[in-house]
Amino acid sequence: MRSQIEGSRAVAETVARCRPEVVCAYPISPQTHIVEALSVLVASGELAPCEFVNVESEFGAMSVAIGASAAGARAYTATASQGLLYMAEALYNASGLGLPIVMTVANRAIGAPINIWNDHSDSMSQRDSGWIQLYAETNQEAADLHVQAFRIAEELSLPVMVCMDGFVLTHAVEGIDVPSQEQVDAFLPPFGPQQVLDPDDPMTIGAMVGPDAFTEVRYLAHAKHLRALEVIPRVADEFATTFWRSSGGLVRPYGCLGADTVVVALGSVLGTVKDTVDELRAEGVSIGVLGLTTFRPFPYDAVRAALRGARRVVVLERALAAGMGGIVTADVCGSVPDKPITTVIAGLGGRPVTKKSLRGLLTDAVADRLEPLTFLDLKHDVVERELS
Amino acid sequence: MPVQRIKFYQTGSFAVGNRLLDPDQRSVQADTERTNSLTMGHRACQGCGEALGARYVLDAVMRATGNHAVTVNATGCLEVFSTPFPESSWRVPWLHSLFGNAPAVATGVAAALKAKGRTDVRVVGQGGDGGTVDIGLGCLSGMFERNDDVLYVCYDNGGYMNTGVQRSGATPHGAVTTTTPAGNSFRQGKSLPLIAMAHRIPYVATATVADLRDLEYKATRAMEFHGARYLHVLVPCPLGWRTASSETIQIARLATETGSFPVFEAVDGEVTDVTRIRRLRPVEDYLRPQGRFAHLFGDTPRGDVISSIQAEADRNIRTFGLVETTEVS
Numbered sequence: 001m002r003s004q005i006e007g008s009r010a011v012a013e014t015v016a017r018c019r020p021e022v023v024c025a026y027p028i029s030p031q032t033h034i035v036e037a038l039s040v041l042v043a044s045g046e047l048a049p050c051e052f053v054n055v056e057s058e059f060g061a062m063s064v065a066i067g068a069s070a071a072g073a074r075a076y077t078a079t080a081s082q083g084l085l086y087m088a089e090a091l092y093n094a095s096g097l098g099l100p101i102v103m104t105v106a107n108r109a110i111g112a113p114i115n116i117w118n119d120h121s122d123s124m125s126q127r128d129s130g131w132i133q134l135y136a137e138t139n140q141e142a143a144d145l146h147v148q149a150f151r152i153a154e155e156l157s158l159p160v161m162v163c164m165d166g167f168v169l170t171h172a173v174e175g176i177d178v179p180s181q182e183q184v185d186a187f188l189p190p191f192g193p194q195q196v197l198d199p200d201d202p203m204t205i206g207a208m209v210g211p212d213a214f215t216e217v218r219y220l221a222h223a224k225h226l227r228a229l230e231v232i233p234r235v236a237d238e239f240a241t242t243f244w245r246s247s248g249g250l251v252r253p254y255g256c257l258g259a260d261t262v263v264v265a266l267g268s269v270l271g272t273v274k275d276t277v278d279e280l281r282a283e284g285v286s287i288g289v290l291g292l293t294t295f296r297p298f299p300y301d302a303v304r305a306a307l308r309g310a311r312r313v314v315v316l317e318r319a320l321a322a323g324m325g326g327i328v329t330a331d332v333c334g335s336v337p338d339k340p341i342t343t344v345i346a347g348l349g350g351r352p353v354t355k356k357s358l359r360g361l362l363t364d365a366v367a368d369r370l371e372p373l374t375f376l377d378l379k380h381d382v383v384e385r386e387l388s
Numbered sequence: 389m390p391v392q393r394i395k396f397y398q399t400g401s402f403a404v405g406n407r408l409l410d411p412d413q414r415s416v417q418a419d420t421e422r423t424n425s426l427t428m429g430h431r432a433c434q435g436c437g438e439a440l441g442a443r444y445v446l447d448a449v450m451r452a453t454g455n456h457a458v459t460v461n462a463t464g465c466l467e468v469f470s471t472p473f474p475e476s477s478w479r480v481p482w483l484h485s486l487f488g489n490a491p492a493v494a495t496g497v498a499a500a501l502k503a504k505g506r507t508d509v510r511v512v513g514q515g516g517d518g519g520t521v522d523i524g525l526g527c528l529s530g531m532f533e534r535n536d537d538v539l540y541v542c543y544d545n546g547g548y549m550n551t552g553v554q555r556s557g558a559t560p561h562g563a564v565t566t567t568t569p570a571g572n573s574f575r576q577g578k579s580l581p582l583i584a585m586a587h588r589i590p591y592v593a594t595a596t597v598a599d600l601r602d603l604e605y606k607a608t609r610a611m612e613f614h615g616a617r618y619l620h621v622l623v624p625c626p627l628g629w630r631t632a633s634s635e636t637i638q639i640a641r642l643a644t645e646t647g648s649f650p651v652f653e654a655v656d657g658e659v660t661d662v663t664r665i666r667r668l669r670p671v672e673d674y675l676r677p678q679g680r681f682a683h684l685f686g687d688t689p690r691g692d693v694i695s696s697i698q699a700e701a702d703r704n705i706r707t708f709g710l711v712e713t714t715e716v717s
Contacts, residue, residue: 020498021503053501055492056530062525063489067460067496070483071502075496093485197458197481197497199509206461206484207471 003176004033005137007139007169010176011078011104011162012037014143016047017184018102018150020066021191024053024061028083029116030166031106031135035078047054058083062090062101069099070205072196074150075099076364080110080166086123088129089235091159095130095221097195097206100153100160102146103131107167107318117350118166120267120318123295124327130221132160132228134248135266139169139176143249147179148235155235156192156228157186163295165268167350179243189241225297230253232294250299252291253306256279259288261366262307265316266292266331273316276358285366292328303335313341314365316353320345346376351383391417391420395566406601416447417606423450423479425459428675430477431469435633437597437623437640438466438543442514444600445541445619446480448607453510458497459483460523462490465550466543490515492530494538502537502557506667511537516542517558521578528595530578532587535615542580543619545625553628560648562693563680563701565628571683571693576700581654588657595651596622598641602663606653630679642674647701650708662708671698 005013012034012285015023023042025035042052051068054059061077068075079087086106094101105123109115123133132152136142142164149160164170179187195205209217229250237247254274256262265273270291280287290306292299307313313336315329326343333341344361347353357377364370404696406414416422425446449457450488451484458481467484470477485493501509513531520542529595531538547565548554555565557576566571584592590613593606603621610617624631624639631639643649645665648671651663672694675681684690703713 024496024497049503049505050486053495053536053700054534056533057537059489060492060527060530063492064499066485067483067493067498068488068498068500070493071458071497071500073496073500075500090489097485146608146633150571197483199456199458199481202479204471204476204478204482206467206482207473207476208468208484211475213473222516241684280587324548362682 001180003175004175005178006171006173007031007142007164008033008099008171009037009144010139010178011118011146013165014043014146014180015076016224017179017181017250017309018147018188019074020050021073022053022075023053024055024064024075026055026058026061026079026083028058028135029081029172030108030118031078031080031104033170033196033283038348049146053161058087059090061226062087064099066090066097066099067092069094069101069193070097070195070197074191077104078104078376080106081110084126085110088126091126091129093172094159097374098157100150100191102149102153102159102160102162104146104167105161105163106170107163111315114370116350118168119348119350120163121320123161123307124319126161127296127327131157131296132158132225132294133196134160134162134294135292136162136164137167137252137268137270137291137293139172139174140245141247141284142169143164143176143178144239144245145284147150147184147187148239148248151235152228154191156224158224160226161265168268168290177245179293183243187239187388190275205289213346226236229299239364244361249303250294253288254291256290256306256331258309260285260311261314262288262290262310263316263361263362264290264292264328265315266295266328267318272326272353276355276362279359280362286365295328298331301333307318307336307339310339313339314344314362314366314370315341316346317343318347320348340368340376344370344374344376351377365376395472398577411524415601416451417444417600418557419451422447423455423512425450425478426470427477427479427481429475431472432465433627433633435626435636436629437625437636438545439469440512440636441597441603441621441623442466444513444603445514445607445621446632448604449510449512449539449611450480452608452611456509458509458511460485460490460497460511462493462519463487464516464519466514468550487519489527490519490524491538492527493533494540495534495536496591498537509591513538513540515542516549517546518548518556519544521557521580527582529583530588532584532589532616532618537590537614539610539617539619542620543623544620545623546577546692547625547626547628549625550630559695562684562690565680576648581618581620585654585657587616589616589618590614592655593619594620594622594649594653596644596649597624597638598644599651599663602651628680630682631677635677639674639677641676642669645669646671647705647710648674648697650704650710652708659708662710664712665705665710668711689714
């Protein structure tokens with residue numbers, strides 16, 4: 001049923017309808033509203049059976065999720081920013097052990113300098129952790145992606161991160177259709193773990209693997225991600241059939257066909273980008289948008305297909321690899337190595353990405369006036385004073 | 389093949405490995421039906437105290453739970469020597485995740501079992517002293533504070549032995565490690581049993597591999613409680629302590645007989661029982677056989693360090709009442 005609720009609340013209610021059996025929580029902005037809401041649902045008995053564990057750190061949160069998942073429970077947690085980095089070691093462990101944990105990342109910048117506002121520095125820093133990464137464009141998609149995430153995770157025995165922009169989505173109140181229990185039950189079967197700690201059938205999980213087998217283990221992990229490239233769109237199609245709306249999948253082309261310029265982006269900024277592009281198209285500019293819903297595994301073929309007709313590509317990034325530039329750009333280059341690509345670093349640490357700025361930027365882009373690496377709305381006087 | 393019955397001759401004696409006791413009084417290890425949780429073929433060093441301790445603890449836990457226990461292991465010797473892929477020496481469900489998170493992973497397992505209504509299955513977390521008192525302390529303290537239904541066992545050999553004998557927070561005063569070449573500088577190391585007791589958890593106990601019957605008793609007793617429980621086992625390491633592999637039990641006994649390692653039980657944060665020292669010895673008797681303390685008895689004897697270690701042992705004796713009279717000469 002469609003109701004006016006906060007994004008975090010919608011995610012919490014959706015996660016509850018996925019019937020997690022263990023939820024671990026450690027507070028960090030802007031994720032906290034999600035686990036607060038879940039704690040109430042568990043305490044009231046609305047979400048049962050479920051154990052809600054208040055842990056002592058994010059490292060502990062992911063570790064509890066690892067133990068719960070290995071014991072055959074559907075496990076969920078949420079984090080952001082420093083918290084995601086604090087659990088980094090456990091992230092690699094969860095994917096290495098093939099545990100289908102689902103986690104919300106309420107995207108937020110990483111310090112220093114400390115900053116609680118939105119960008120993608122946190123999840124981008126964990127792009128090689130072996131987790132599937134899905135990015136929500138809207139709160140509706142954020143809710144929907146969680147239902148799909150459990151399906152994808154459990155089918156592949158891989159953990160999935162659902163990334164939603166902190167504050168911009170998590171704290172925004174809007175009309176959201178929270179999937180009903182009946183719909184979710186029809187879509188998401190109970191968790192049947194592929195490996196489980198069971199006294200009746202003792203199993204060793206997490207043995208030490210040496211040079212003789214480690215490469216093969218890693219190769220198989222890669223193969224699993226390649227399989228995810230087939231599973232993710234199939235699950236999105238099935239979702240559309242059950243829920244009568246389109247969410248998820250690998251990529252979302254918007255007016256890409258025949259467009260000379262295509263802007264590639266992830267997350268909530270896509271809304272502003274599309275509005276800007278609509279205006280430019282109305283003025284006769286040949287421009288389209290490619291939204292990346294799936295960032296890991298990177299959908300090389302889908303990106304290549306969507307960018308086939310483009311003469312130039314602009315990648316709008318919400319994170320920066322200092323000393324290198326755009327993180328997503330490097331992957332897009334892998335899809336279309338022969339096309340001119342410019343990187344735009346935008347919206348770091350919560351700086352608004354406005355239609356006005358985007359309009360100026362894209363006007364320069366279509367006229368080939370953009371530097372290969374551009375910082376949107378950079379206060380040049382400030383940095384030049386420091387650099388002089 | 390069925391176990392054969394043997395003609396009755398004599399019972400009621402602790403001799404010959406207490407096999408002459410009535411079956412229900414015998415040790416877990418005397419039982420041919422024991423789980424053998426950590427079975428043969430593992431790669432531990434000869435005389436490894438940790439391998440011995442872990443087998444006794446887990447076999448006792450398995451008997452106490454009717455073979456319904458799950459084990460979570462921290463990174464360390466115990467994990468490395470028992471599971472070189474594709475082999476495993478474990479005959480219990482066993483999960484290794486990371487160095488510093490075994491208590492939290494054990495919490496997760498316990499939470500999953502609770503959610504699934506599997507109250508018949510119990511959870512044991514285990515690790516060495518580095519994984520417990522240093523890198524895992526945050527997760528362990530959280531597990532204690534929440535009173536999660538987990539028995540956590542620390543096998544304390546006083547250092548990071550798996551990585552080549554470096555100092556840990558449990559390394560005793562004066563001990564040489566590869567990162568304290570002149571001898572560790574401060575007191576007896578972090579006392580995790582006391583830290584555990586400060587959390588007021590239902591059960592805390594210490595034990596050594598010198599008294600395996602006592603170790604079995606404490607592992608069994610721990611399973612009578614629900615909530616967070618902590619068992620701290622002193623396990624000599626021939627490699628790190630520079631002792632002969634045949635001396636493991638002897639050295640562990642000297643640790644208790646000198647007051648260096650108090651053996652006790654505590655319920656709800658209060659000491660309820662201590663193992664009294666029958667023949668109190670000076671700490672020198674414990675230190676001298678160990679190569680890691682050899683520098684204290686070298687060309688420049690370090691009487692000051694030995695006195696300081698003795699003072700710590702005396703403090704243990706006073707605090708825990710380890711001898712019948714509280715007066716110490």
